Amino acid sequence: MTAVRTIDVAERRARIGVRHRLAPSRHIDDVARIADDLVALHSTDPVSVYLSAAARMIHPSLDPLATALYEDRTLVRHHAMRRTLWVFTPEVARLAHASVTTRLLPAQRRVLLNLLRDSAANDDPEGWLAAAKIDTLAALRRLGPAGARRLGAEVPSLTTKLQLSPGKSYAATVAAHTRVLLLLGFEGAIVRTRPTGTWINGEYTWAVADDWIEGGLTGAEPVASAAALAARWLTAFGPAPAADLQWWTGWNGRVTAAALAGAGAVEVDLGDGRAWVAADDLERVPEPEPWVALLPSLDPTTMGWKQRQWFISPEVTAAIFDRNGNGGATIWVDGEVVGSWMQRPNGEIATGLATDVGAERTAAIDIAAERMRGVLGDARFTPRFPAPMQADLRRV
Secondary structure, eight states, X not given: OOOOOBOOHHHHHHHHHHHTTOSGGGOOSOHHHHHHHTSOEEOSSHHHHHHHHHTTOSSOOSHHHHHHHHTSOOOEEEEOGGGOEEEEOHHHHHHHIIIIIHHHHHHHHHHHHHHHHHTTOXXXXXXXXXXXXXXXXXXXXXXXXXOHHHHHHHOGGGGOEEEESTTSTTOEEEETHXXXXXXXXXXXXXXXXXXXXXXXXXXXEEEEHHHHSTTOSOOOOHHHHHHHHHHHHHHHHOSBOHHHHHHHHOOOHHHHHHHHHHTTOEEEEOSSSEEEEOTTOOSOOOOOOOOEEEEOTTXXXXXXXXXXXXXXXXXXXXXXXXXXXXXXXXXXXXXXXXEEEEEOTTSOEEEEESSXXXXXXXXXXXXXXXXXXXXXXXOOOOOSSOOTTHHHHHHO
């Protein structure tokens, strides 16, 4: 009987530096490959995806990501794991769509139909929705990429008013285009293209998926896609317990177990429980050179695992993660989260450490902060998911 391989915390942290391209020797300028190596980049906050890529580049810049998204189209935005927005290569987006996004569709459709009924927008919500989708897709094929305002002019039904939480103190009225475009996006029929404003803006134009990327997003087989997605996640984030993969994807336990089996996952020992690595990934990962990194909120490394105690202490966790489990901007030293950072109104990058890392590593963090300031240039942004300790940095 073959002994189960043990992988300790030091090796798991080494894998972060190597597999997540945070050690300087692992930096590259190919942003599509960076996304693939992390499975995907978080894009709920539009700033995060740019800064996540820049943190892993030899020559950090904002331009390559925009080029990949909107000109080369080697990257695409799509809703998937945990019902959040990601940036993938088209190949991985298809896997995520088939194995994750399609499972979210029924709930998204119910929400919209219920809003139509509750708003008394018409007496045939099903028929209204079917017609609105057909007309919206026809308009996008005719116009090319277009924003919600232009689509509303072309498809009047999209301006139908929906009542959110009627009778409540927080009730609101929104145009139907918000929900119709969202549903078409979840269906893989359309994709977000360029933002309607600057790169920090979270409102996008839309295009028919088949017109924007060759082959579109739909058509992959769900079970095989789940196994392929699990294999990619294990390569990037393994070793990890099944619970981490289940949390990351939003799958249930049955789907997670089947995906691990389909991926040929291999069991290992973490010292405090069993975990899994990708097939043929039992070789020890050499420890990289010392490294530091300033990562944005919701960076895929910060958000890659549900169980985080091996790379962040409980005290630092409380300073970085909000009550909903969203990770703010982080400072990493050799595979451990040690603090947070933020951009001040004058462009200065303020850093705060929750643990002593010594003079040499502190100096390296200062260099990384200046590098971040150079990447951002004249751009100013407010993170959508700030770390709790950023309140103190703002006051300094």
